[in-house]
Each structure stands twice: as C-alpha cells, then as structure tokens.
Amino acid sequence: MKAFIYRRVDTATRAAAAAVKPGAKIIAGGTNLLDLMKLQVETPSALVDINALPYDKIEDTPDGGLRIGALVRNSDLAADSRVRKRYGVLSRALLAGASAQLRNKATTGGNLLQRTRCYYFYDVTKPCNKRNPGSGCAALAGFNRIHAILGASDQCIATHPSDMAVAMRALDARVETINREGEARAIPIADFHLLPGKTPEIETSLKSGEIITAVTLPPPPPGVQVYRKVRDRASYAFALVSVAAIVDTARGRIRSARLAFGGLAPKPWRVAQAEEKLANATVDPTNFNAAANAVLDGARGFGSNDFKIPLTRRTLHGVLAEITRS
C-alpha cells in the first residue's frame, strides 16, 4: 500500500473540499477501496474518512418514498422493515451481494461507486484502459467470462458489479449529492453511471469533490418485486446475470413491467423497449421472448462470455414466469 495522509472530517463541505484535491479519495466502508489499495490499483495520496458525517439514517419522504443516507450500511438497509415491506427487490439484491461481514461495513454510497471486478483491472501487470488510460484492454481477447455483452466499447468491456444498484435502477432511484460550495443536486440513477466509450476511466457523472449524501426512492410502483441472481456458487459471488423485476399482473395480463439487469453491462442495464413489449401483454412465453429480444438487441459476446446471451434469455423467462404466477 502506498503512503497516504489520513483525515477524518465532520461536515460534508469539508469532505468535498478535501476530496477535490488531486490524489484525494473519500473512504466510507472501504471494503473495495482498501482491497484495491493493497494491490496498488488505487494509490491515493490522501484518504478523507467521512464516517462521522450524519448520513446514516433511513427516512420516510413526504411523497411516500424513502431517503437512504449515503452511510447506511448494506446490512441495515436490507434489514429495514420499510425496505423489506415496500422495496423487497432492494432488500433481496442487497442480501444477494457479498458476505454478511462485508454488508456490515459497505455503505450505500460506496456500493454505487465500487469498481469493476475485471481481472485485468485488478492485475497491475496487464494493460487496462480503465486503470491506465491508453494502455489497451487485455480482456477483449483475454479470459472474459465475467465481462459485458451490452454497453461495452472497444476500450473496455468491464461490468459494474453491484446488485444494489440494479434494484435501485428498477426503482428509479435518485442519487443526491453535495459539492464544496454546499450546492445539492439529485441525479437519476440512469444517468449516474456512464458507459465506457473512449473514457472508461470516467465511471460516474460525479464532478470533482462532489460527494453522495443519500439515495432517494420514489414510492414503490405497483406489482410483485423479484431479484434473481445467477452466479457460479450459491452464495458470496458476483452475478453472471441478475434481474431486478417489478411486474404488475392482473387476470392473465401484464399491466406494467420494469426490468433491470446486472452482470451484463458497465452499468445497471434497463431497456425501455423491453418493458413496452410487456405492457398490456398477455402472460405468454411469446411475449417474454419478445421482451428478451429487446433486452438483447445489440448484445455481443467476446468469446468466453457468449453464454451470457442465452443465459439472460432463460433467466428472464424464469423470472417472468415466476412473477406472473402469483
């Protein structure tokens, strides 16, 4: 681990002012950042510890939604009675991620900002445009079993590893931030994570020094909520494919559907056309297939991850069959 200056701050504007300095990094749970620092993938010259900030509460909002402080731990969010009752897909996604020890430490804001688990990003002896812009992408022609089939570029095919963010995408969450001037803004989660394009090192729409204060959820949409995660072992593994689905069904017809996918792309993936295929459609495998076709429009495998294309189709069929049964 490279040497750094450690500083604990007690206000958001101080945190933002400290974080704007070159080489500074915010640390909250630290479960991903410290892992990367040990490997010298991350080499901050200053760590700004924000654990003393008052962002550890989950509050009801006047419109019937929830406001989740950026420092709420993943375990506390998953166990919150309101989340379990009204946003089951979020509780399920959180419980499907990492281990209990990590969930006790990992925060809501940090989960959104975690880096990819691409093997080549983690291996500092290999080229990686995300870690070292312009050095190339070793995953393109490498072992790319866990990599993206959607939204990738010729510069980077890494996936975003979060389960939580996939559920939040289905729930139309907004990411609230503050900057050093104390100005707040709310970013729709759809716009929070960026596609790699020519700049895979830029992963979010956060500006320098801007820090996450909370994630807000609008009132839960009608329908049944399901999170299904397909992975290499039954627990404590990243998703190969995951689906966060919220589907409202009545008398054999789907009234509305929301589908967000993890494991497939550089960000939680949602396709409006797929959801439109299901709106007012009968509960029928043909319609499920039309939705899967829309999700997979433009999908491309890179060799080892070709299996994700049929796996996505089958997982979606399974989820839609389950969710429309009740």
Added chain:
Amino acid sequence: MDEPESTRAPDTIEITRRTVVETGTTALLLTALPRAALAAAPVDDSEPPSPAVKIDLQINGRSHSLMLDPRTTLLDALREHLALTGSKKGCDHGQCGACTVLIEGRRINSCLTLAVMHNGQSVTTIEGLAEAGKLHPLQAAFVEHDGFQCGYCTSGQICSAVGMLAESRSGMPSNVTADLAEPQPELTDAEIRERMSGNICRCAAYPNIVAAIKQAAEMPT
C-alpha cells in the same frame, strides 16, 4: 528470518483442541512464525511511512493506545502490534473470513479496514470471548462437534457465528429467507450456511460447523 530455526521450541508447545478455539492458536503459526514478524511493518514496499497517528481502541474490554502508520489494517494492528494473533490473515482481501472480528458487536473483516477508522471503538476478538476461564457457548460447541481440522479459519468462524447469532436474534433476513415479512426467520441449516458464507473452511468442516452453531443458537442467551 532474524531468528535461527534452532531457537524455536516446537517440542515444548502443547496445543489442545481447547487452545485452538480459546485463543485461535494453530500449530503452524507457533512453529513457523519468527518473533520478528510480530513487530513487522504493515507494508513491505519501500514507500516512506506516513506520519504515525494515535489510535485508541477498546479491545476485549481493555483500553489500548497505539501510534500507528495510518496504513495499518485493524488485523495487522491486532496481530503485529498487540500480539493478538488469534485473528488470522488468510487471503487479506476480505474473501475468506479468517480475520473476522466484532466491532461494537457487529462482525466485519478486520483485513479490509484501517485501525485508524475505528478510533474510540470497541473490538472483540477470539481472545475476548471466553469469560473467567469458561468457554463461550460457541467455542464449547465447536469443540463438542469437532467444527474444525487445521483450525486456521476457526477463530474467524467463531467470531462470525457470534455476530451472526446476534443478527439472527435481531430479525435480520438472509438471501434464503423465504418471506422478508417474517420478523424472526427460523435459523435452519440452510439459513446458517447462507449467513456463514463469508467464512471459508478449506478442510470443509462445514457439516460440523453448522451443527456447532445450531447447538449454540438453541441455548438461552
């Protein structure tokens, strides 16, 4: 190594199955770890050290004040600066659970956090579970059910199980809980396995670990 092999005293150390669960001792460490390692720096690269910071920790009920390089993980602080070697370094990346300790009663991976981030907090390690010479019920259950072979993961397993039972009693659901609305999900074998998935045992003593935890879970607290 600073210490010649001949100065080790492998024949004089008696390790019983009780010693393993009480202190996290393993034969491998006692015979192979040179004394110099206990005072080792937290990092092995040639970086100039960061300025040391003062850190106060309440560990197993005792106050400790340390001056540490801020890079020092909580695990290294325990093992290398306080000689509390019960907590083990397995993967050092939060993947194996051998380093699990309790912070304010909650289980975490001590390898993936900095000691300085826990200034003023209370830490419980495997060495702090027994009371007045009496094993913690989970320690006793691990002995009774033979919940280990080599013992390297055991202190992490036991600390993790202590945290897990507290979570379970507070109504925490898991990925295999059928109904999220259930305020107190029953601690079935499947629940125990899922909730303990952050602790890997390469000897695969899992059936006995589950049996030990199940027995301890059924005891009154």
